[in-house]
Amino acid sequence: MYNLLISIAISVATTALFSAVLGGKIWYGIGPGVIALIVAYILLARRSMKQVEGIMNSAQEEMKNQRIERGVEIMKSAYPIGKWQFLVSSQIDGQIGYILYMSKKFDDAEPYLRRAFKKNWVPRAMLGTLLYKRKKYDEMKEVFEDAVQHNKKEALLWNIYAYCLWKTNERDEAIKVLNRALEHIKADDKTSSNLKALQNNKKMKMRGWNLLWYQFHLDAPPAQQAQMQFRRR
Known part of the structure; x- marks a missing residue:
């Protein structure tokens, strides 16, 4: 100012x-x-x-x-x-929210994620996944819709949105989201593959994004999953 x-x-x-x-x-x-x-x-x-x-x-x-x-x-x-x-304050909020979310301090992260700059899609996607975890599905959709409107070329964002819908038993809505995604990101193999999987009533595969995917805490990395299984045994 x-x-x-x-x-x-x-x-x-x-x-x-x-x-x-x-x-x-x-x-x-x-x-x-x-x-x-x-x-x-x-x-x-x-x-x-x-x-x-x-x-x-x-x-x-x-x-x-x-x-x-x-x-x-x-x-x-x-x-x-x-x-x-x-925009400095909203960018700082996004960075703080990102760090706190990554540290699994979800309650602390939420207010910062809400104030994050809308074109910074990672904090916005984290807010969407946080609402998904809390089963606030209507608000989750609003956040993701706003995020994809400001970041139409981000394939992972579209796929996370579809993944959360799929996990809430809204497979048809998830299919619609991925179809919309392909209107903006032409010839994206991961998105096309997930779309075909949903159309054939199969699981979405997100691990191809590696660390970019795991930072959202929607899935545990393979090494962590193996450790958890070992502890259970």
Whole structure:
């Protein structure tokens, strides 16, 4: 917000200056004023994003050392930058929600996931899966519908949506979702394969996405499943 206001002020000053120098006609300064607005905003936005990047790098170091709570607190220190630059706060919320969800702190993650930037599809998909886990199926559909509208090219997002529908015994709806997906992501083998599986009343196969799939905690990795089976025995 502040970056835009400062840029507008610079633009107005530049317009007035050029108008005065070039004969007092306001339109003489419009072109330079627009250029000043664009250049100033780009430079100020870049400065803000550099600040965010530095904070996120510090948080990442804490995450590497398994100090999750400390890393989250460092991320929160970037919130004041959100007053200067649009979308910073929602991107920070998405990152915090992602970390907490990955750590299986689902209750803590939910409010952050809800505030995440809508074009950041991973936190939005995590919110959808969280609602699926809680059997809030109507709200789950609303979240996934919103997510796919903003991220039409993300094959895994469409497949997670279909997977949750399939698991709630809405196979026909899942088929419709994958058909819609293929309208936007042409010739995607995994999506086509899952669509054929559902049409033939077979199971969807999601493990081809590997870690991208397992981060949503809808399925345990093979090694973890083997460990769980061993413990049961």
